[in-house]
Amino acid sequence: xxxxxxxxxxxGHFRPxxxxxxLAAYREAGGYRALAKALGQEPQEITKxxxxxxxxGRGGAGFPTGTKWKFMPMGPEARRPKYLTCNADEMEPxxxxxxxxxxxxxxxxxxxxxxAGHALQADHAYIFLRWAYRRAAAxxxxxxxxxxxxxxLGKNILGSGTSLDLHLHISAGRYMCGEEKTMFTALEGRRPxxxxxxxxxxxxxxxxxxxxxxxxxxxCNVPAVVGLGAERYRQLSHTGDGxxxxxxxxxxxxxxxxxxxxxxxxxxxxxxxxxxxxxxxLACRGAIPGGASTEIVLEKDFDARMDFNELQKVGSxxxxxxxxxxxxxxxxxxxxxxxxxxxxxxxxxWCTPCRxxxxxxxxxxxxxxxxxxxxxxxxxxxxxxxxxxxxxTFCMLAPGxxxxxxxxxxxxxxxxxRHIREKKCPxxx
Amino acid sequence: xTEMGHGRLTEEERREIAAxxxxxxxxxxAASDALKIVQRxxxxxxxxxxxxxxxxxxxxxxxESVATWYSLIFRExxxxxxxxxxxxxxxxxxxxxxxxxxxxxxxxxxLGGTTADARFTLLPVACLGACEQAPAMMVDEDLHGDxxxxxxxxxxxQYP
Numbered sequence: 001x002x003x004x005x006x007x008x009x010x011x012g013h014f015r016p017x018x019x020x021x022x023l024a025a026y027r028e029a030g031g032y033r034a035l036a037k038a039l040g041q042e043p044q045e046i047t048k049x050x051x052x053x054x055x056x057g058r059g060g061a062g063f064p065t066g067t068k069w070k071f072m073p074m075g076p077e078a079r080r081p082k083y084l085t086c087n088a089d090e091m092e093p094x095x096x097x098x099x100x101x102x103x104x105x106x107x108x109x110x111x112x113x114x115x116a117g118h119a120l121q122a123d124h125a126y127i128f129l130r131w132a133y134r135r136a137a138a139x140x141x142x143x144x145x146x147x148x149x150x151x152x153l154g155k156n157i158l159g160s161g162t163s164l165d166l167h168l169h170i171s172a173g174r175y176m177c178g179e180e181k182t183m184f185t186a187l188e189g190r191r192p193x194x195x196x197x198x199x200x201x202x203x204x205x206x207x208x209x210x211x212x213x214x215x216x217x218x219x220c221n222v223p224a225v226v227g228l229g230a231e232r233y234r235q236l237s238h239t240g241d242g243x244x245x246x247x248x249x250x251x252x253x254x255x256x257x258x259x260x261x262x263x264x265x266x267x268x269x270x271x272x273x274x275x276x277x278x279x280x281x282l283a284c285r286g287a288i289p290g291g292a293s294t295e296i297v298l299e300k301d302f303d304a305r306m307d308f309n310e311l312q313k314v315g316s317x318x319x320x321x322x323x324x325x326x327x328x329x330x331x332x333x334x335x336x337x338x339x340x341x342x343x344x345x346x347x348x349x350w351c352t353p354c355r356x357x358x359x360x361x362x363x364x365x366x367x368x369x370x371x372x373x374x375x376x377x378x379x380x381x382x383x384x385x386x387x388x389x390x391x392x393t394f395c396m397l398a399p400g401x402x403x404x405x406x407x408x409x410x411x412x413x414x415x416x417x418r419h420i421r422e423k424k425c426p427x428x429x
Numbered sequence: 430x431t432e433m434g435h436g437r438l439t440e441e442e443r444r445e446i447a448a449x450x451x452x453x454x455x456x457x458x459a460a461s462d463a464l465k466i467v468q469r470x471x472x473x474x475x476x477x478x479x480x481x482x483x484x485x486x487x488x489x490x491x492x493e494s495v496a497t498w499y500s501l502i503f504r505e506x507x508x509x510x511x512x513x514x515x516x517x518x519x520x521x522x523x524x525x526x527x528x529x530x531x532x533x534x535x536x537x538x539x540l541g542g543t544t545a546d547a548r549f550t551l552l553p554v555a556c557l558g559a560c561e562q563a564p565a566m567m568v569d570e571d572l573h574g575d576x577x578x579x580x581x582x583x584x585x586x587q588y589p
Contacts, residue, residue: 093517093556124454131501132513132557134570172461172499175555189457189485191494207454250519250560257561292518292556322560330522338521342555348498 004262005235009224010217010244011260014104020139023146026107032152034227038115039160043074046119050222052230054242058097059087059178059215060291060319062241062308065222071202072120073210081123083211084116084164085187086219088129088136089171089178092291093342094324097246098216100258102129102136105220106143110166112219114152115226117164120212125166128183131173140168175346179395180213181205182348193350194395217246238264241307249275251325252282258322264310267323268302275325282327286411290319292339293400295407296326315407331427332412333419336405337365343401354398357388361405369429373420382409436477442470446484456486460495464502473503500554507550508543510588513567517556520564524576528564531578535585549588 013021013029026032038046051066073079086109090098102109113125129137144166147153155163169187171177177186179194184206186192205211221243225233234242241263247270248258254276261274267287271277278284286298289306295316297304304314311318326335344358361384367373385406388398409416418426438446445466449459463481467474474481474496482492496502503511514532516525529540532551536544543550559565562574566581573584 090558091555094519094560095556096558096560099558130558132554132567132572134572170462170465172465173501173555174499186461187458189455189460189487189495190491191498248561250563251522256563288518324518324522324560327522335518335522338516338518342517346555 004238004264005232006262007236008244008260009228009233009236010101010108010220010246011104018104020103020143021105021107023107023143023150026105030227031107031223032111034223035111035114035152036158038118038226039158039162043119043121046115046226049230050119050225053225053233054230054237054240055218055221055225055233056241056308057215058217058221058245058321060092060293062318065214065218068202068214069116069120069212071200072212073202074121078121079210081209082121083206083209084113084120084122084125085180085183085206085211085213086113086125086127086216087178087180087183087213088127088133088216089183090133090216091130091175091178092293092320093339094250094288095248095291095320095322096250097248097258097320097322099133099136100246100248101216101220102133103139106136106139107147108220108223109140109216110143110147110152112222113166114147114157114164115222116212116214116219118157118160118162122164122212125164126187126206127166127168128177128187129168129170130177131171137168137170144168175342176348176395176397179397182395183213184211193348196394236262237307238262239305239307239310241309245306245321247274247306248320248322249325250322251287252279252327252330253277253325254279264305264307266303266305267297270306270323271302271325278325278327282329284325285328285332286326288324288326288404289316290321290323292324292342293396293403294319295403296411298411316403329427331369331425331429332408332415333365333369333425334427334429336408337362337369339404340365340401343397347397351394353388353392354394357384358398358401360384361388368416368419369425371419371422371424373416373423375420377420378409378413378416381405385409436471436475438467438477438480439470442466442477443484446481450484456484460485460487460492461499461502464492464496464499468503472509473506475504506543506547508547510549510569512549512551513554513557514540514551515555515557515559515563515565516553519556519560523563525564527578528566528576528581531581535582549585 047069055065056062181195182192245263301314340362349355390399446463449462453459482489565574
């Protein structure tokens with residue numbers, strides 16, 4: 001593996017004081033040059049560059065971005081209006097990377113969206129932002145006004161003939177809204193229950209029209225892809241997945257935070273070099289590598305590279321790339337109970353396995369944590385990992401919840417058994 | 430359909446909702462924003478939801494189904510200030526329980542409760558996306574991170 005280029009196309013121009021980069025400063029740092037380049041290209045040419053860059057969706061699923069764009073019906077025959085939506089709901093527990101990007105450089109996101117809008121020949125774009133991001137909302141509102149005033153949004157962008165209207169929608173709190181089709185339902189002013197697929201959203205998305213939905217970080221990569229070109233962009237990475245990644249670390253570490261690093265940085269480098277290691281007196285047992293709905297990775301496997309393929313070799317996946325560190329004074333049963341209570345509370349209740357299964361699992365974990373567990377409980381929990389798994393539910397909420405549960409039962413089996421045997425939580429939880 | 434409450438929209442609320450509808454692609458797309466306008470004026474959304482539904486061209490029951498979906502649209506009165514304490518995983522690991530004990534002890538209410546003087550309502554909230562500052566909470570629209578019980582005492586003083 002060759003050493004990646006050490007460049008930070010997403011955050012290199014960020015201000016050290018944490019204030020957002022304003023339009024003038026963004027331009028001085030080279031901002032909106034990729035847009036000017038893109039506006040001189042045919043939409044299909046941009047999509048090809050994105051495909052060649054190996055950019056994969058940063059929202060968690062890792063779908064190749066350019067391939068997704070290629071599904072969009074193009075040309076005069078396509079049904080209109082066409083939509084680009086930006087998922088800025090970021091409610092996956094442990095995840096805060098999109099917030100860092102929006103607060104640090106709102107125009108980076110806008111430039112990515114305008115380029116994507118041109119490549120997709122979209123008429124309208126929406127940013128779906130979670131309510132809790134009050135600071136990001138104020139920063140984006142200002143940036144959107146600046147962009148309209150400067151001819152970067154609206155009709156005939158920079159005299160190119162391309163037009164795009166951008167709307168900022170602020171949600172009112174609900175994890176489910178981060179699921180693509182549920183988000184469309186929310187934007188349409190309906191109770192945001194998940195929808196069936198097919199049809200694919202590029203056939204019938206927002207308001208039943210062709211739609212492409214991308215995550216904030218994905219769109220923030222688009223100016224770098226276009227600006228650097230596919231080959232140079234790929235060289236930013238340690239591995240075959242192109243670009244850099246905004247990684248994050250939370251938990252009882254010395255310097256929790258988020259950093260832009262080459263894609264494929266190892267979990268150990270993140271913990272030891274960037275997060276400053278564990279707090280004094282604590283040992284690391286493992287981590288949830290990519291937000292609450294990814295499988296737990298044990299500390300012995302921390303040399304795994306965090307990208308879409310490599311983490312699968314240690315039984316997990318990249319997800320959002322923001323790892324939650326599990327220390328030795330945190331009870332694994334209590335931790336999983338906390339996660340399952342989150343998923344149970346956020347379940348929309350639409351389908352039975354999720355509505356009935358998650359509270360049932362939480363009750364069992366509560367009993368084990370309080371010393372009321374019985375032999376056989378762990379087998380019942382394992383059965384639920386299957387019953388709530390892929391293919392049995394309407395959307396991915398419950399299967400996502402089963403990823404930490406299934407891996408936790410496997411990795412921390414002895415801790416579960418101790419709770420049942422000793423009829424109490426060994427951590428005093 | 431007015432038996433659910435007697436709230437009537439004020440002229441100002443009607444004006445703001447109408448502007449929100451005018452800026453939307455379709456009237457009903459303004460549903461959650463319209464509810465938030467009412468909540469900004471009154472603290473919560475009561476029987477006036479019937480009038481809001483009429484403005485959006487929706488059946489009242491349909492708008493109810495939207496309103497009850499969102500955890501941050503309040504359907505009963507809340508205190509002057511709403512404390513949203515994050516109970517998700519990173520905050521849970523870094524001290525949520527001690528903070529919750531401190532808050533409930535100091536305010537004399539549990540989760541979901543409102544103090545007798547109607548100053549504070551205490552609610553749990555899903556991950557605030559501030560995990561590098563865990564444990565965290567919001568009071569009204571302000572985020573507060575790296576919390577300790579002592580810091581919480583000082584923060585509460587800012588909200589009379």
